[in-house]
Amino acid sequence: MKFKNFPMVPRVIFGAGSFKQLGEILLPKRKSSDTPVIYLVDAIFENQEISKQIPVLFSDQIIYVSTDEEPKTEQVDALVSLLKTNYPELPAAIVGIGGGSILDLAKAVAIMLTNKGKAEDYQGWDLVKNPAIYHVGVPTLSGTGAEVSRTAVLSGPEKKLGINSDYTPFDQVVLDPDLTINVEKDQWFYTGMDCFIHCIESLNGTYLNAFSQSYGEKALDLCKEVFLEDIDSSSARDKLMMASWHGGMSIAYSQVGVAHAISYGLSHVLGIKHGIGNCLVFQYLEEFYPEGVALFSKMMDKHNIILPKGICKNLSENQLNTMIKVAMAMTPLWENALGANWQDTITESKLKSIYKKI
Incomplete structure (x- = not known):
């Protein structure tokens, strides 16, 4: 019998207010001022206090993403194309800040920046060939398990199915219960x-x-x-x-x-x-x-x-x-x-x- 050898999130920080340590966590990953950290953030937080706390430096970019709909493969492809067009080098990190949709989107973008083709090509199990770039999950909702899972669930042209792979889990997760205070x-x-x-x-x-x-x-x-x-x-x-x-x-x-x-x-x-x-x-x-x-x-x-x-x-x-x-x-x-x-x-x-x- 062959047993599964699944990866786990290697680093996690938990505690009220731990989001404030995100800048410290990301600092060692920054190669230069020209290598940005890309923050994918639920659009509901635009102009909110949480956005003011995001540790933006140098050429970092915050991209606000609507979660009115579930994340789609074409959305992942569009974000990857945007980042490759705007930046000559791969980002230092992708950081997802939001609920399960944003976390899945961040995982998928981190994977597709280093793998050829379209996101829909990787919907399934163990189809990803190359490691993702460093990616961080910051959940603002509790329940989806997206912060710890090895899948990035996406709706594609033919199906809704995750990118399930050993390269999908986050490298770092920040669990700050205070980020869930204002959830309806x-x-x-x-x-x-x-x-x-x-x-x-x-x-x-x-x-x-x-x-x-x-x-x-x-x-x-x-x-x-x-x-x-x-x-x-x-x-x-x-x-x-x-x-x-x-x-x-x-x-x-x-x-x-x-x-x-x-x-x-x-x-x-x-x-x-x-x-x-x-x-x-x-x-x-x-x-x-x-x-x-x-x-x-x-x-x-x-x-x-x-x-x-x-x-x-x-x-x-x-x-x-x-x-x-x-x-x-x-x-x-x-x-x-x-x-x-x-x-x-x-x-x-x-x-x-x-x-x-x-």
């Missing part, structure tokens, strides 16, 4: 549920092992504390940031499952953001995760979350078929959830019935 309630819940669903899918999967189980159980316990108990806001921020980290580690050595596979189709066709997409799907997966769905319902009730309805009500047959095609292509996710014979359970009609409930 619904966004906080949806992103936190991404972590919760990671845990449920990992802990109930056929790929489960002691490594993924140890991280998944801890992340699940933290999610229960944050979303079911009454704890102070500072402690909740700390715990959810740690839950996100542990949840991401749990799936690093296992895999996600049914909710993620189905939500990829939803996102690819309708542009539904990942967190809420998982929630929209998960509520109807009692057949696969009965205990998890029961907990999810309790969490929604406690925080007065009402999910939108009728999302798929007026979809054309072509749209539904595209969703199904994207979801059915997630073979490792289905195998983790249901085993090698997953196609005995998951059929096109089965998926169509779930989508039509949403």
